[in-house]
Amino acid sequence: MPPENAHLRNFCIIAHIDHGKSTLADRLLEATGTLSKRESQAQFLDNMELERERGITIKAQSVRMNYTAKDGKTYVLNLIDTPGHVDFAYEVSRSLAACEGALLVVDASQGVEAQTLANVYMALEQGLEVIPVINKIDLPSADAERTRAEIEDVIGIDASGALPASAKEGIGIIDILEAVVKRVPPPKGDPAAPLKALVFDSWYDSYRGVVMLVRVLEGTLRNKQAILLFSNQKTFEVQELGVFSPFSSPVSQLQAGEVGVLIAGVKVIHDAKVGDTVTEAERPCVTPFPGFQEVKPMVFSGIFPIDAGDYEDLRDALEKLRLNDSAFTYEPETSTALGFGFRCGYLGLLHMEIVQERLEREYNLSLITTAPSVVYKVFTHQGEQLLVDNPARLPAVQNIEHLEEPLLTCHIHVPDEYLGGVLKLCQDRRGVQKDIKYLGTSGKRVQVTYAMPLAEVVFDFFDKLKSVSRGYASLDYELAGYQPADLVKLDILINGDPVDALSVIVHRDRAYQRGRDVCARLKQVIPKQMYEVAIQAAIGSRVISRETISAMRKNVLAKCYGGDISRKRKLLEKQKEGKKRMKQVGSVEIPQEAFLAVLRTDE
Amino acid sequence: MGEEAPRQGVAARDSFAVDALTGMSAARRGLYVHFPWCLAKCPYCDFAVAVQKRIPEARYTEGLLAELSLRLAARAAWADAPLDSVYLGGGTPSLWAPALVARFLEAVRARLPVRPDAEVTLEANPEVADAARLAGYRAAGVNRLSLGAQSFDVRTLRTLGRAHAPEDARTAVRAARQAGFDNVSVDLILGVQGQSLSSAVQDAEGAVALGPEHVSAYVLTVEREALGQETVFARRLRTGRLQLPEEAAVADMVEAVTDVLQAAGLGRYEVSNYARAGRHARHNALYWTGGDCLALGVGATGFFRTAMGGVRTTSHSSPVRWFADVEAGRLPEAEAEVLTDAEVFTERLMLGLRFTSGLDVEALAQEYGQPSRVQRLQRLEAQGLGSQGADGRFRLSRRGLLLHTDVCALLL
DSSP states (O other): OOGGGTTEEEEEEEEOTTSSHHHHHHHHHHHTTSSOTTTOOSSTTOOSHHHHHHTOOOSOOEEEEEEEOTTSOEEEEEEEOOOOSGGGHHHHHHHHHTOSEEEEEEETTTBOOHHHHHHHHHHHHTTOEEEEEEEOTTSTTOOHHHHHHHIIIIIOSOOTTOEEOBTTTTBTHHHHHHHHHHHSOOOOOOTTSOOEEEEEEEEEETTTEEEEEEEEEESEEETTOEEEETTTTEEEEOOEEEEESSSEEEESEEETTOEEEEEOOOOSGGGSOTTOEEEESSSOOSSOOSOOOOOOOOEEEEEEESSGGGHHHHHHHHHHHHHTOTTOEEEEEEETTTEEEEEEEESSHHHHHHHHHHHHHHSOOOEEEOOOBOOEEEEETTSOEEEEOOGGGOOOGGGEEEEEEEEEEEEEEEEGGGHHHHHHHHHHTTOEEEEEEEESSSSOEEEEEEEEEHHHHHTTHHHHHHHHTTTOOEEEEEEEEEEEEOEEEEEEEETTEEOGGGOEEEEHHHHHHHHHHHHHHHHHHSOOOSSOEEEEEEETTEEEEEEEEOOOOOOOOSOOOTTHHHHHHHHHHHHHHHHHTEEEETTEEEETTHHHHTTOOOO | OOOOOOOOOOOTTOOSOBOTTTOOBOOSEEEEEEEOEESSOOTTOOSOOEEOSSOOHHHHHHHHHHHHHHHHHHOGGGGSSOEEEEEEEESOGGGSOHHHHHHHHHHHHHHSOEEEEEEEEEEEOGGGOOHHHHHHHHHHTOOEEEEEEEOSOHHHHHHTTOOOOHHHHHHHHHHHHHTTOOOEEEEEEESOTTOOHHHHHHHHHHHHHTOOSEEEEEEOOOOGGGSSSOOHHHHHHHTTOOOOOOHHHHHHHHHHHHHHHHHTTOEEEETTEEESTTOSOHHHHHHHTTOEEEEESTTOEEEEEOSSEEEEEEEOSSHHHHHHHHHTTOOOEEEEEEEEHHHHHHHHHHHHTTBTTOBOHHHHHHHTTOOOOHHHHHHHHHTTSEEEOTTSOEEEOHHHHHTHHHHHHHHO
């Protein structure tokens, strides 16, 4: 191994949401003097407002720390952050590929969760050194020994060297840094070899264009170098190289083993996809780093401005969002009910919620989002095969030979006392059990594996899973192809007119129940109008459910004299503002939330 | 229930100015005087009210006159045109000694021009409306009496926390007639907890039996956000200790009461108000036609038009603060709200549509440089909420009057 790399350590942190990853990262930055306590605006690595609020990490980051170990030598430690949600599993795998080691943070009172497990397996597969850290040992409910046993039992790695810690209280931080130095191997790679670097994150910066985070595997990245991106064979010139410590500072080169920032005049994020390999144009490497995937959206929904006049603003906002999010797609969509809008694609439900929140918050737009849909395969009698991500675009029943829907393999971890509820939920969601096994020797934790339609998981499955397990169940899943299914389009009619934006594709066996639920739900969220409103659910021309919102009879202020007038005027102005958040569909005013009502049930 | 013919509301002898947009004769300039004291505070009341054993009525009378001087000094234009109306409201102004009312009205006439046939109204509670007192008010120049009967059903009165018995209202009206009042109004409250359609109808019949010139039938308003301040009822409603009749049941009460009153010759001229021909309240019509109102007293709200829109002032609702200000020679103003033309437009729209005579919406829009509402009016007409008359006025139907708020929101 080249001696230049002996002082380098690249590692990441694997943790379940809430198990303290961000807090631990902050403590490491403080302990190495990379960031003062004052600067560490609690949880430095989560640098988006939304991420901080939700306590999750969406975009990976990387920070270089200098650490003088007990052996007297100074080491450069690169902490590579990983996204913490199942929607971003691919990004996680790329971040792991940039590391030689991983800290596995497990909450001393909660134990190992499914998402953690999935990521640990991924890390082990890629040959990372995994160092277990038992966090939150300061909590009264902490049980370090049991957690240690569980890590061995459940994950099957040696946890005798697990480090007890409390990131919140700053306990065990130095031990963790020492373990990184001693146990994580220094990176391999020959600085003289042809360049091979892995893009493990990229984003758009409005001043500098596309910024890539790269791990150099072989060779050396230099300023002014002509580089080639493997997936699209495009060449660019290196304009700037840098590291985060924690704020960006320029360097003249990055060589094998190092992690840093690469800016090369790339204008669009789609030219710098996560997982791609960077090589030298003059002297390219023979094979790219394996495992590159084009990330494709799995879930789609319509986004429409409440005020048609905001359409251009929405388009601009989507364009900007897409600059920074290569997994997000959009294309124009026209709805008879909602007018002009966009059909947007996301990695999963969380991704969808994040996009919507950012649009509303950062771009100050009032939007209507339609219920999410998965991509169905439609086989017609004419022998065509279509991909349909929008119920409104489903061909007429008589033209459909059969339909196929995407399937997931779901791994659910749950304490055995909640197993019954979880099994019933999976059954209700058309799941087919593939495996059930007790983890470890305690006999208390179970992993069940189900094949389940993606559409069922999209449809508030995660909330329900949390509620039947009091929050203890955790979920991980991967795509498992398509399977034929008996699906129908459920239409919703308001005062006799079908509202295309409320249509959903559902399994025939559940259409009746779903129709009833949706009608009942809409009755709750649509306010009384000046006339009666009929809500119907229909399959084709057959109405399967109906609710009626009776007409409002009285809405008038009885007394309106001197002192009442200003107050009344303000109430009216408020009501008018409220109307702006409603969508006029035919003659009925429908509030935003109605369009998501088809998504939720009151089971 | 058929639609009533639009009321002209303007008697041949009517010498009050007619508002062109609504066709209603109304005071153009009025004086409102608030008398805040009551013997007890009613649980539904959101007015500025004070309950005190000994009412400082003499001091208050002088305070009102001091405030009048301050108001005239602040805005000389108040003396430019004669007052068309004076309204003594409360509180319970019938607790105000007739001699002091006389002194007050006399002093007003000495400082401001008041037309000889001005409408001078006093609100009276049945329990404090004896013959001698009423005669004193009449002699002082009060020519219209508004009597807070509220109901003729003992249970409803008890629920409302009213101190009087059904009989008291009858006695009071007789006393008013004896005192020479030929213009008497009776207030009713509808939609009270436990009230049924038939008891609401009986209340209307009870009011008719008194032979009043005018009836106000108000649906009980409880929701905090619609009121000026917190009330006992609002609190009870929130905590589930007050159950009001269903919205549809209340709407039925309004319709039934309207039928009873109209059959007795009391035509509906506003959402909650009914009168014999030519007997509608000129002072209240001032509020609904955007007239100027000089206001005096604790918690009183006044308004005047300006070139840019208007100004609405509200005085301190605490008697202590009010006294402190006026006695120190300061205007007792808690708030002065400057209204833009657009806000005045909104008010004229929402208030004008309260009249059954309708509102010339297009003329109003033109006057305020607002876009035409023709299409929206047509939509409302198609929905049976109102109709466009040959006189250019848009009149809400009975159903439209009950949905007045939604109609206005649609037209804004």
